[in-house]
Amino acid sequence: MLFYVLRRTGAALATLAAASVVIFVFIHLIPGDPIYVLLGDEATPEQVEALRTRLGLDRSIVTQYFYWVGNVLQGDLGTSIFFQDPVTLIIRDGAETSILLACVTMVWIVLLGVPVGVLAATRHGTWIDQGLSGIAMLLASIPTFWVGLYLILIFAANLGWLPSSGYPSIFEEGGLSNLRYLLLPSLTLAAPNAALILRLTRASMLDVAKEDYVRTARSKGIRPQRVVIRHILRNALLAVVSAFGFTFAALISEAVVTETVFALPGIGRLVVQSILRRDYPVIQGVILVIVCLYLIINLLVDISYRYLDPRVELE
Amino acid sequence: MTRSLRPFFDLFATRPLAMLGLVYLVVIIVAALGANVLVHYPPEQIEPINRLSPPSWEHWFGTDHFGRDTFSRVIYGSRLALLIGVGVVSFALATGVPIGILSALYPRLGRVLMRMVDVMMAFPSLLMALGLIVILGQSVANAILAIGIVYLTTTARITYGVSLRLREETYVEAANSMGASTFWIIRKHVLPNMISPLLVQASFVFAFAQLGAASLDFLGLGAPPEVPSWGNMLAESRIYITRAPWLLFYPGLMIVLTAFSLNLVGDALRDRMDPRFREMLGNRGR
Numbered sequence A: 001m002l003f004y005v006l007r008r009t010g011a012a013l014a015t016l017a018a019a020s021v022v023i024f025v026f027i028h029l030i031p032g033d034p035i036y037v038l039l040g041d042e043a044t045p046e047q048v049e050a051l052r053t054r055l056g057l058d059r060s061i062v063t064q065y066f067y068w069v070g071n072v073l074q075g076d077l078g079t080s081i082f083f084q085d086p087v088t089l090i091i092r093d094g095a096e097t098s099i100l101l102a103c104v105t106m107v108w109i110v111l112l113g114v115p116v117g118v119l120a121a122t123r124h125g126t127w128i129d130q131g132l133s134g135i136a137m138l139l140a141s142i143p144t145f146w147v148g149l150y151l152i153l154i155f156a157a158n159l160g161w162l163p164s165s166g167y168p169s170i171f172e173e174g175g176l177s178n179l180r181y182l183l184l185p186s187l188t189l190a191a192p193n194a195a196l197i198l199r200l201t202r203a204s205m206l207d208v209a210k211e212d213y214v215r216t217a218r219s220k221g222i223r224p225q226r227v228v229i230r231h232i233l234r235n236a237l238l239a240v241v242s243a244f245g246f247t248f249a250a251l252i253s254e255a256v257v258t259e260t261v262f263a264l265p266g267i268g269r270l271v272v273q274s275i276l277r278r279d280y281p282v283i284q285g286v287i288l289v290i291v292c293l294y295l296i297i298n299l300l301v302d303i304s305y306r307y308l309d310p311r312v313e314l315e
Numbered sequence B: 001m002t003r004s005l006r007p008f009f010d011l012f013a014t015r016p017l018a019m020l021g022l023v024y025l026v027v028i029i030v031a032a033l034g035a036n037v038l039v040h041y042p043p044e045q046i047e048p049i050n051r052l053s054p055p056s057w058e059h060w061f062g063t064d065h066f067g068r069d070t071f072s073r074v075i076y077g078s079r080l081a082l083l084i085g086v087g088v089v090s091f092a093l094a095t096g097v098p099i100g101i102l103s104a105l106y107p108r109l110g111r112v113l114m115r116m117v118d119v120m121m122a123f124p125s126l127l128m129a130l131g132l133i134v135i136l137g138q139s140v141a142n143a144i145l146a147i148g149i150v151y152l153t154t155t156a157r158i159t160y161g162v163s164l165r166l167r168e169e170t171y172v173e174a175a176n177s178m179g180a181s182t183f184w185i186i187r188k189h190v191l192p193n194m195i196s197p198l199l200v201q202a203s204f205v206f207a208f209a210q211l212g213a214a215s216l217d218f219l220g221l222g223a224p225p226e227v228p229s230w231g232n233m234l235a236e237s238r239i240y241i242t243r244a245p246w247l248l249f250y251p252g253l254m255i256v257l258t259a260f261s262l263n264l265v266g267d268a269l270r271d272r273m274d275p276r277f278r279e280m281l282g283n284r285g286r
Helices: A002-029 A034-039 A045-055 A061-073 A087-122 A127-139 A144-158 A175-209 A212-219 A224-261 A267-277 A280-308 B003-014 B016-033 B070-105 B107-121 B125-136 B140-167 B170-177 B182-218 B230-240 B246-271
Strands: none
Touching: A002 A061, A002 A280, A002 B107, A002 B125, A034 A045, A087 A127, A087 A175, A087 A224, A087 A267, A087 A280, A127 A175, A127 B246, A144 A175, A144 A224, A144 B182, A144 B230, A144 B246, A175 A224, A212 A224, A224 A267, A224 A280, A224 B125, A224 B182, A267 A280, A267 B125, A280 B125, B003 B016, B003 B246, B016 B070, B016 B246, B070 B107, B070 B140, B070 B182, B070 B230, B070 B246, B107 B140, B125 B140, B125 B182, B140 B182, B170 B182, B182 B230, B182 B246, B230 B246
């Protein structure tokens, strides 16, 4: 087990290292010189040269890469061109919104996806099952921003029940009631992902229901509900719980669109705005942080999966 | 009806919803091809007097903030939707399939290639597409390329998985021991067995290409603003949602119906597929 953990961690670190090279090279492939973005077009050649030397951009790309990695390892992601603030601080500011949004969304996904998936599986083959599976597929086919815009129109503009955009921190005035700002965004983001979990729960339940031990349990005369909960659901949830991990990681980046629709000050919107502003240090930093998060969650999921079910031979 | 198409039609006869999806897709293809005959107004014709007018007999889906006919733009938008879908699927197949097959046949090369695919998959798909657009520049071709690169990874993985299974098959071993060339084995045994998993993958990728392209358009990083794509129509009409909510309804509905139909068709095909390969295909392109 320890060997397995070490091997997976090593592989994740190797992927992270490769990803950091990809990010760095990609950012350098972007057309346009960041010096001119910083100084504007009217800079004198002396100013340009001075800044180039100061930022280390006159050195070779390999040197620059190791310089960047060295700083990242010390917790320094560079300085934003647009805000003139450290990138780490800017990411920290957006993190509260993004993490809370992802958490609230996960609550919806679990509450909607799992029970409905179980319902569909226990009614396998009936019109209830077919209807629910159809609805799930429909939800997975809807662009989130389209749903978001109509939710704003109905619940914010017409009914006035909920705020349409923005999110004040829960640590500021209003406290936890500020979470209502996240209600519409989280539902928007949850819809396609809950549909995915529903389908997965259903498929996983149906797979487990074919196992011998389920037949044994039934023939022993155990009550059907008990078989479903104790024997089928318990084992089926293994696959579903691991999908929660991937879904959570995916939410952080899928939120790019949702945060833009609802003007939430999160990391996703930060990426889009930084791209439009050509704020390279921020783009580079945010993508690195998200990839890192992605890999950590994948690693934890793999390890816990192996821990929960020793039969699983990954690879 | 030729014999080879028979099981295909039998399948859809038992799945009415998937059949409807198939019919819808045919309608979209016809609309895209015959766009110039089907519409009464050119999609870029501006009528300032008729700005933001609601659906009427003259303008079935209403008009936008320039007084352009939304119906015309929706119909012309189907051309772009098909172009994006076909482009992304072709790119993903043309790159992902060779990578997957070569990786399975030459394990040493495979280790390198599949590690590279792993690294690419560590990037969340939408972020990767956004990043690629920034490097490549904003155009329809680059949107196709960016989304295509995202789905190259999943296509390569699936092809790799299927090829590994096929490599173990007795008939492949037999062909190999009889001295058949690698190229011959790929052409005669590997590719024909791969058609149905790839068809399923293609329909899912086509569906997610629609949603991906719409997201890029909405963020202002997809097709250039003058192109009448469904995503651009939504992005442009966004600020008029309270005054003219119908403007957002039709383009959005088209995206939903297209993606839904493709998912239904893909799902029906998958259920009919060889169970050994079924598990490799998730219901999402990623």
